[in-house]
Amino acid sequence: MRTMWCGRASQLDALQDSSLALKIRRLAFRKIRAAGPKYASTSPPNSSCRKVGENRSARRVTLDGTRFVHHLHLHKVRIMKLRHRLFDLMGGQTVLAGAIPGRKLLSALIAATPSSEAPTPAFLDFAQIEIATASFLREAVIGFRDYARQSPRNVYPVVANLQQAVAEELDFFVRARSDVLWSCELDAGDTVVRAQLIGELDPAQRSTFDLALELGTITAPELAARFTDQRIGPTAWNNRLSALASKGLLVERKQGKSKSFSPLLEIA
Incomplete structure (x- = not known):
C-alpha cells in the first residue's frame, strides 16, 4: 500500500510540475509577443555572442528570473539571447544543494526556454549564488545542457558569473566526467567578458x-x-x-x- 501511494504521489508531482511549466512557458511567450517585433541591431549575421551582447538597442523582457533579449540581424531573422538568473528562479536561495532542487530548477529552465530558429546562447547566471553542490549541478546544469543539445530548440547553455567556490565545484565535477562547459562573466548589459572553458577536452x-x-x-x-x-x-x-x-x-x-x-x- 505504501509503495502504491508513493507511486501515485510521484505521478501527481510530475503532473503538477508539467502544468506549472506549461503555464510559465505560455506567460513567457505572451510577454515576448507583447514586447513587439521592432528591434534594431548592428550585429552581422551569425555574429558571436560577445558582439550580440554589445548591442544596447535590443529589447529586454524579464520573467521570473529569466531575461529574454531580442535582436534583429541584417537578414531580418530574429535571434534571442536568454539569461536565467538562478538566484531569482530559486527564490533567493544562495546555497543550492541536492538532486531534487536541481531537478525542479531543470523543469523551470526548460519551461522558460523557447525554441529558436537561430542558435541561441542561454546563460545560467549564478550571480549571488555562494555554494552549489555536485548533485545540484548534475541535475540542473548538466541536465539542462544535455536536454538543450538533444532537443531541437537550438539553444546552447553557458554558465555565467560563478563565484570561486561554485566554479571549483563545477570544474571538479565536469573533469571527473571528462566533460566541458562554456563559462563567462556577464555584465548588467548582457555583454560577455572573459569567456573560458570549464573542464578539460581530450x-x-x-x-x-x-x-x-x-x-x-x-x-x-x-x-x-x-x-x-x-x-x-x-x-x-x-x-x-x-x-x-x-x-x-x-x-x-x-x-x-x-x-x-x-x-x-x-x-x-
Missing part, C-alpha cells in the same frame, strides 16, 4: 576546438582537404566537430548537404 577534441577558434566557421570536408598530412577523413572530422557541438562548445548549422561549425563564444 587531445583530439582540443586540437579540433583550437582549429575552430583559429579558423572561425569550418566544415569537415574543408578540414580534411586542408590538413591532408594528418590523414583524417571527413567522417572522422565530422565526428569530432559533432562531439564538440553536443557539448555546446560549437554552434552547428546546416550548409547544403554538409554542416558548418563555429565557436559559440570567443576565448578571452
Whole structure:
C-alpha cells in the first residue's frame, strides 16, 4: 500500500510540475509577443555572442528570473539571447544543494526556454549564488545542457558569473566526467567578458576546438582537404566537430548537404 501511494504521489508531482511549466512557458511567450517585433541591431549575421551582447538597442523582457533579449540581424531573422538568473528562479536561495532542487530548477529552465530558429546562447547566471553542490549541478546544469543539445530548440547553455567556490565545484565535477562547459562573466548589459572553458577536452577534441577558434566557421570536408598530412577523413572530422557541438562548445548549422561549425563564444 505504501509503495502504491508513493507511486501515485510521484505521478501527481510530475503532473503538477508539467502544468506549472506549461503555464510559465505560455506567460513567457505572451510577454515576448507583447514586447513587439521592432528591434534594431548592428550585429552581422551569425555574429558571436560577445558582439550580440554589445548591442544596447535590443529589447529586454524579464520573467521570473529569466531575461529574454531580442535582436534583429541584417537578414531580418530574429535571434534571442536568454539569461536565467538562478538566484531569482530559486527564490533567493544562495546555497543550492541536492538532486531534487536541481531537478525542479531543470523543469523551470526548460519551461522558460523557447525554441529558436537561430542558435541561441542561454546563460545560467549564478550571480549571488555562494555554494552549489555536485548533485545540484548534475541535475540542473548538466541536465539542462544535455536536454538543450538533444532537443531541437537550438539553444546552447553557458554558465555565467560563478563565484570561486561554485566554479571549483563545477570544474571538479565536469573533469571527473571528462566533460566541458562554456563559462563567462556577464555584465548588467548582457555583454560577455572573459569567456573560458570549464573542464578539460581530450587531445583530439582540443586540437579540433583550437582549429575552430583559429579558423572561425569550418566544415569537415574543408578540414580534411586542408590538413591532408594528418590523414583524417571527413567522417572522422565530422565526428569530432559533432562531439564538440553536443557539448555546446560549437554552434552547428546546416550548409547544403554538409554542416558548418563555429565557436559559440570567443576565448578571452
